[in-house]
Amino acid sequence: MGENDVIVETRNLVKIYGDGAQVRALNGVNMRVVRGEFISVMGPSGSGKSTLLNMIGALDRPTSGQVLVNGQDLGEVRDLDGFRARTVGFVFQLHNLIPTLTARENVEVPMVGQPVGRAERRRRAEELLALVGLADRMDHLPAQLSGGERQRVAIARALANRPSLVLADEPTGDLDSRSGAEIIQLMRRLNRELGTTFILVTHDPAVARQTERVLVMKDGRIVREHHVGTPFEEDLKAFRDSGLGQAILAGDDVARDLLTPEEYEVLLRLLRRIAQ
Ligand SMILES: Nc1ncnc2c1ncn2[C@@H]1O[C@H](COP(=O)(O)OP(=O)(O)OP(=O)(O)O)[C@@H](O)[C@H]1O
Numbered sequence: 001m002g003e004n005d006v007i008v009e010t011r012n013l014v015k016i017y018g019d020g021a022q023v024r025a026l027n028g029v030n031m032r033v034v035r036g037e038f039i040s041v042m043g044p045s046g047s048g049k050s051t052l053l054n055m056i057g058a059l060d061r062p063t064s065g066q067v068l069v070n071g072q073d074l075g076e077v078r079d080l081d082g083f084r085a086r087t088v089g090f091v092f093q094l095h096n097l098i099p100t101l102t103a104r105e106n107v108e109v110p111m112v113g114q115p116v117g118r119a120e121r122r123r124r125a126e127e128l129l130a131l132v133g134l135a136d137r138m139d140h141l142p143a144q145l146s147g148g149e150r151q152r153v154a155i156a157r158a159l160a161n162r163p164s165l166v167l168a169d170e171p172t173g174d175l176d177s178r179s180g181a182e183i184i185q186l187m188r189r190l191n192r193e194l195g196t197t198f199i200l201v202t203h204d205p206a207v208a209r210q211t212e213r214v215l216v217m218k219d220g221r222i223v224r225e226h227h228v229g230t231p232f233e234e235d236l237k238a239f240r241d242s243g244l245g246q247a248i249l250a251g252d253d254v255a256r257d258l259l260t261p262e263e264y265e266v267l268l269r270l271l272r273r274i275a276q
């Protein structure tokens, strides 16, 4: 892994909120994200997920430690607004679209103030809306769109300035599970087609499972990391090939005697899942 392959790195990142009753929201976070990755951050409420995303996106400054994006130390960047506009796209749980602007106009907003002419702005917004499957909804106001469609507009908006990095905080939190799954699939497709790096914060294990790597936070630290589709599956395969695994799959009485009915059912279901 060359240094150029790392798009985000944090070094001993600490964030303390408040003066009196202080909250140590981040307590020494060290992480690296490789360019083009599609990763998620999970963890209990209050564990520091949003705070971490806000530091990476330069929405707020750390108390100590460093954030490097594209090799650049954010503590040394003078024009943070410019950095955000050029490099990072944000997607939030509540899409934050401007209610009086159409879908197309909402996607154009981040390009205002950038060196992009009016006609080019419009062309890019239309292209992005087509990319997220909303070619026939360009002139709709947010109130005239479904929740999933609004979130797709928010994704198109996040991509407006062709960022190398998209940060999404609970992007499916406000959607039903089907629309949520569609949004994740859309992000995954954009990740593959455009090479954009995605970091998603989520509570939902079904969402995390669709990402390549899951960072698990607790009390302001990253306490675990899962490579989805490798170690968990590997563990299950090893178990499947063990004596007990084989006995369960064979419906052997020994396995039933050793386990409670609940345990037996759960293990059988897991083993069948990887057998497919
Ligand atoms: N602006 C703030 N001022 C003071 N404390 C804050 C502020 N923002 C967050 N905190 C505290 O920092 C800790 C981490 O908050 P954060 O929002 O990062 O958690 P989270 O993991 O995103 O939680 P959730 O899953 O509920 O969104 C919490 O204890 C929270 O109360």
Ligand SMILES: [Mg+2]
Binding pocket: 049, 050, 051, 169
């Ligand atoms: Mg949060």
